[in-house]
Amino acid sequence: MIQYTAMFGVLALILSFGLTNVNATSQAATIDPLLEEAIAEGESEFQVIISFHGEEEATATNLDLLEQLGITKGITLASLPMVATLVTEDQIEALQSDESVRSVYLNSKLEYFNEDSTDITGVNEVRTDNDMRVQNGGMPVTGDGVGVVVNDSGVDGLHQDHAFGDHLVQNVMANVNLNSLSPELLPITYVEGVPNTDTNSGHGTHVAGTVGGTGQMSGGKYEGGAPGADLIGYGSGAALFILDAIGGFDYAITHQSEYGIRVITNSWGSSGDFDPDNPVNIASKRAFDRGITVVFAAGNSGPGEDSHNPYAKAPWVISVAAGEKDGTLADFSSRGTAGVGGTFEIDGESWTWKDEPAITAPGVDIISTKTVSPLTALAADKDLELIDIGHLPYYTTMSGTSMATPHVAGIIALMLEANPLLSPSEVKELLQQSATNMPGYETWEVGAGYVNAYAAVDAAFDVTQEYGSTVNMFQTFNSEVESSTTREEFEVDYNPLTLVSMNQYSFEIEEGIGSVVAKVDGKGLLGETGNPINLVLIAPDGTEYSSGISLLFTLYWDRTVSVNAPMAGTWTAEIRGLRGAEENPIGIGLPETIEGTLAFTEVSGFTGLDDIDGHPAASAIQMGVKERLFDGFNNNKFKPDSALKQGELAQYLVMGAGIRQTLSTEENGSPFVASVLQQGAALKDKQHVQNGVMLAESEATFNPRDNVTRAELAYSLVQSLGLQDMAQEVEGDVTVQYENERVAIGDAEEIPTELKGYVQLALDLNIINANFDIEQGRFDLRPTVTATFSPNQEVTRGDFAVAMTRYFNAFFN
Structure with a gap:
């Protein structure tokens, strides 16, 4: 009889969904995609969980099958038809073709x-x-x-x-x-x-x-x-x-x-x-x-x-x-x-x-x-x-x-x-x-x-230490906004092979709505894999607002689109498969009933924002002030066209980006600056190990009066999401999604090398826009789309309000 005694030190991922199989055998067992990747990388032996069809523990017939295949060590669960063991690629292929086997999954490490x-x-x-x-x-x-x-x-x-x-x-x-x-x-x-x-x-x-x-x-x-x-x-x-x-x-x-x-x-x-x-x-x-x-x-x-x-x-x-x-x-x-x-x-x-x-x-x-x-x-x-x-x-x-x-x-x-x-x-x-x-x-x-x-x-x-000066609960703010939000649920039976109209949902926006936020979840197979879809809102005049291509679809299932000051009339929410990305070259999402919500916010009154009426960023400013993502000045002004200062950004990140507070080590130093520069500043950096969310090396070199550039803002917002490792792993050209194609950023050489990954993620997550131009020569059959990022352009306070409210709606709201 087989002795199942080996114990493994990493958490087992025991799931029962499938994507693709090692071979095309009919009625084949499901093979973990991560296991397929490990096989493709040339590994020779794999820690796996083998699940058999059944309701209780593995049967004697199941164990006999393993013994016949030379699988002679592992552990069996007492009440579940599962065995944890070591197998080779040949053994995986044999297991896949046996009708008693339900799935083979890597003994993968997960977050505890x-x-x-x-x-x-x-x-x-x-x-x-x-x-x-x-x-x-x-x-x-x-x-x-x-x-x-x-x-x-x-x-x-x-x-x-x-x-x-x-x-x-x-x-x-x-x-x-x-x-x-x-x-x-x-x-x-x-x-x-x-x-x-x-x-x-x-x-x-x-x-x-x-x-x-x-x-x-x-x-x-x-x-x-x-x-x-x-x-x-x-x-x-x-x-x-x-x-x-x-x-x-x-x-x-x-x-x-x-x-x-x-x-x-x-x-x-x-x-x-x-x-x-x-x-x-x-x-x-x-x-x-x-x-x-x-x-x-x-x-x-x-x-x-x-x-x-x-x-x-x-x-x-x-x-x-x-x-x-x-x-x-x-x-x-x-x-x-x-x-x-x-x-x-x-x-x-x-x-x-x-x-x-x-x-x-x-x-x-x-x-x-x-x-x-x-x-x-x-x-x-x-x-x-x-x-x-x-x-x-x-x-x-x-x-x-x-x-x-x-x-x-x-x-x-x-x-x-x-x-x-x-x-x-x-x-x-x-x-x-x-x-x-x-x-x-x-x-x-x-x-x-x-x-x-x-x-x-x-x-x-x-x-005697003075904690609390950065906590919103204890602050007095210069600007106030009163608003009300109503929500509407919707769903789309998404299927990439049907007509576009079948993947849409229509809704009405009334006059006076300050913003609309649409959010859907692309959960994928059995709510585990994520679905490579894109959410697009289409205005009555045909203007499109996209959630972005999000290369993080397996990390973040939700897709969010924020539109400030939306025009009144009939809008359309459309689900599309992501196209043109290396991660999804075919450009087709998985069929799924996509559930979502629409949030309509109407501002009923505000104070301390005397200079934003008629400004393109007015609605974003109002929404951000309402959510305590930033604040106006004590003279009742917001100054939307003034440059955003480094000191202001530090304060607003601590207010509205989930940044842990710490105390300044400098005499008369700012706790806001100390907080954004500390290791592990972002709450989303669970292990407290990533760099600070602003770029200065120390409080002594931080100049609160310097202006903030678009590349620097991209760094701060992406770093605040705890995505340092992902940003630093980005390679190749910086590109942006435009409708159904990826467009290279024309001024990418102006982006500091260490910030290119952050700019890429900021574009993909639709936090910061690229600027698009369409060029068509006299004899060109179709126009050429070009895109620029302007990484060294200074960010205005209005620009920041738009980016910050998008960031908030996508990752905190």
Whole structure:
């Protein structure tokens, strides 16, 4: 019998769609396109996942087939018809022709989303920063000695990432059933020392792993935010009542000194209005008074306004919204309500609350510790997609503000190790002051912005540092715009072999609309591959506005077209296959039902923009000011025809391009300049390793009064998308798409060599336009299209407004 014992160190990509096959055998098994590429490159042996037809584990017949082909080592999954093994090209061809084989896929490496979570928040940077080690007595900051109560469904202390009795210092089972109590008043009792209190949910175990799991069962790969913290589990089971919830607070307060409890995380809630007399709010206020920082999930009832967890609205707690890994807000994350709040008194002290989260943290596809339960079994498909096969028994994926909240709890533990004297109010203040702006969102949606663990811990070490001066939440702006947006959904049954009219959708634009933004998703086969399509809006006069050829279609499925001040009348949205690019020379997209949305924005009023009326960029300026992508001057002017200055660009990138803040090291230096020049400036650079998003070598050489060129703007916007590696890999001529052909940029030699890749991507992503001319000689049968970029041309503030709103609509909106 074959012995399947080999374990592989990279994440398996287990999918079941197909593009092309190794040969044309009928009924052939699907072969991974990445595997085909590896074969073409001449590799001789491949780590693969072989999937058989069937519902359960691989059968004896399946294993006999492998043995006949000389495939004699690997691992079989217990409940899925899959085998991971090593094969040759000849063996792949034999497997493809066997009717029992469903697919053969490379054991490919993917992004690990829990790694992404600790990367994008800056937790990993905290652990590896030498200066922080020095400030922490030579030891990395891990939350050591900080007690964190996980007030949830329970914690599986038998999971080695929690290590009951060591890392999980106490595990408590809630033991309150009002129907079973004797008819007399009795003191509350807890069942302590229970190895596993999470036997029917898995929710609390996942939360605990995100707070501070050690990652032992994954070699540290799926480590939590504060692996040095002391965890205290308080388990209420799958059915949670208010008595259960406040029991967790009661236990935390009672045992605060015994376990050094400084944080309590609560990934649960309700609906309704805030009431300071609610027993949950009373309990959380009591914990706050004892110096325990209380963290609550904002809720999963988004994206509508007024969906905020009422327990998260208390001004003494930290409400956490859920973000995507790209720096945007998850649709399901609950929102507060604009302008809603109030003032009340408790024991003579005045408190003011606002209906808004405090901060946003990663909450989508979070990988953390798993217990055996029906809930974790529901994530089986996503687990297979995202988690290393060898780690599947120990980890699972979940999404929600429930997952975002323990991220923040772990970061708070890091802050409290750095500075044990911080009060809960100071912790909340530092978290918000160190946050990263989230373009296009209001505070009632995301609070101060995306959490920045590195800056928050740095602020905790030295509270005299002046973080917060770049956070939009704390700014006063010169210009204001009021507008309303309506949305219309549409779909196109795209087929490249049908008539053009079959791939179109018509819609009306009324007079007075300031902008229209069209967005579609080209997901490709089974929502995995991306579809090489182009979205084009056609105006009533025939003018076309394109989403661009996007060489990134496998990275970014969405196509976006923004049109400012669109003419009224009947418009057409058309789906076309990308043509003329090396990546898609045939020029045909995949048949697919393309779903999209149209957003129509109408400006109802504005102030502080007295000089834009009638300007071609007026609508873009209004939209950008509304979304806090940039601002006007304090004299009520925008100066759309004035040159954009380097200092202005630095400020606007931090405002509206998802740039992490840092402090200036120069006397009287600008935090905006320091932020754009730092390594890992862009929030979309999850690992914090890429160069800054502006070109100066240092703050000392940065001249804020210099004008910005078009090539420099291309660099800044593309770099802000975290695409440094892709830009630097671009080779060949700089070209631009014009209708169905690629046109070479005529003045490409004027583009600095190191910026050519950035200009190429800026053109392909339709962030910055090329200038087209049509030339036709007297005897030419057809005109010749020429294109220029003018890389050294100075960017006006109006030009920037157009580029920045396109950038925002395509990648943040």
